[in-house]
Amino acid sequence: MxxxxxxxxxxxxxxxxxxxVPVVGVARTVAPGAARAGRRLAYxxxxxxxxxxxxxxxxxxxxxxxxxxxxxEALVRTARAAVPVVVERVLDEIDLTRLVLNRVDLAxxxxxxxxxxxxxxxxxxxxxxxxxxxxxxxxxxxxxxxxDRVDLHRVVVQVLDGLDLTALVRDxxxxxxxxxxxxxxxxxxxxxxxSSSGVAxxxxxxxxxxxxxxxxxxxxxxxxVLVWRRRREGRP
Amino acid sequence: MSTPTHPHPVGPxxxxxxxxxxxxxRTIAGGIDYVLVGFWAAGVYVGVAALSFLYNPVGWSWPRxxxxxxxxxxxVSMVTYLTATWATSGKTLGGQVMGSRVxxxxxxxxxxxxxxxxxxxxxxxxxxxxxxxxxxxxxxxDLVTGTAVLYAWRTDIGHR
Numbered sequence: 162m163x164x165x166x167x168x169x170x171x172x173x174x175x176x177x178x179x180x181x182v183p184v185v186g187v188a189r190t191v192a193p194g195a196a197r198a199g200r201r202l203a204y205x206x207x208x209x210x211x212x213x214x215x216x217x218x219x220x221x222x223x224x225x226x227x228x229x230x231x232x233x234e235a236l237v238r239t240a241r242a243a244v245p246v247v248v249e250r251v252l253d254e255i256d257l258t259r260l261v262l263n264r265v266d267l268a269x270x271x272x273x274x275x276x277x278x279x280x281x282x283x284x285x286x287x288x289x290x291x292x293x294x295x296x297x298x299x300x301x302x303x304x305x306x307x308x309d310r311v312d313l314h315r316v317v318v319q320v321l322d323g324l325d326l327t328a329l330v331r332d333x334x335x336x337x338x339x340x341x342x343x344x345x346x347x348x349x350x351x352x353x354x355x356s357s358s359g360v361a362x363x364x365x366x367x368x369x370x371x372x373x374x375x376x377x378x379x380x381x382x383x384x385x386v387l388v389w390r391r392r393r394e395g396r397p
Numbered sequence: 398m399s400t401p402t403h404p405h406p407v408g409p410x411x412x413x414x415x416x417x418x419x420x421x422x423r424t425i426a427g428g429i430d431y432v433l434v435g436f437w438a439a440g441v442y443v444g445v446a447a448l449s450f451l452y453n454p455v456g457w458s459w460p461r462x463x464x465x466x467x468x469x470x471x472x473v474s475m476v477t478y479l480t481a482t483w484a485t486s487g488k489t490l491g492g493q494v495m496g497s498r499v500x501x502x503x504x505x506x507x508x509x510x511x512x513x514x515x516x517x518x519x520x521x522x523x524x525x526x527x528x529x530x531x532x533x534x535x536x537x538x539d540l541v542t543g544t545a546v547l548y549a550w551r552t553d554i555g556h557r
Binding site for chain 1: 408409410413418419420421422425494495496529530532534548550
């Protein structure tokens, strides 16, 4: 089959060559004379140059070119005006999302895009991070979130484990000043006065009750000895 | 005397308030008073010595007081002191400490009666010990002047 086609082609080429070679030979022989003859015909002698067929043809060429360029411009203008309308129509017709989802390997696109981008730099340059964070914080009840999500007990324990509190207090707290402040705030002399007057009062009460008890003991002893007194008092 | 008539029977010894004070309490109170007057007499002696030094520094020596002079000084001081305290608050310093007060019919002792009582106390101090024997804890001076000594730790007892 292929052989037949090739053979046909070869036949056509052979026939063409057979016709063309003598034609080309004749043309070569005739051409210089024909060109000279053409030039004579375009600008014949005795005809004014302005009315010669060559000049007329030249003018026609110029006019044709001018018309063509005008038409071309108009066409471009029209086409430009039509583009948005056409695109809108097309987009109306097409469900672009579905199209993209069906036809595009989105994962690959995203991966490629991310590979190309320095995302950190983009975010840092393009995003007003302060405002984003402020807005987010405004919308969050941070206390509630922390209370819900954070094991505060563990955090505090961890922190306290990591700290040498005694050393910290010794380093950071002006213990002398603190002690002086406390001593100033506490009215130490008043406390000492109170406690010492309390001690004195206790001593007096002790002495009085002790003496009263001794009084009672003596009275009983006397009662035991003095029978008449016991009778008079009505005591056994 | 068994039912307390005062309005605030609180604290240790509250049930004793207004009852006759016993011999031990009164002896201690008296002892304190004697010590006090002793200090006073010593102070008078030192004061007189200082004055005599200012008067005659060159020929100065400690004043030589006979026993009689000291006795009279002590007795006068004691009588003055006891009269003044009994006739006003009814409490000597010893009485303040031990919480005992001298009263007459449950009230303040008159100046003259206080003076007589002081004289008896100074002249016959041993009379105090009769209070151990007397059924209402009255000493000789109480019997002579018709006074009584009460437990009065609170200020309102026998003070009207």
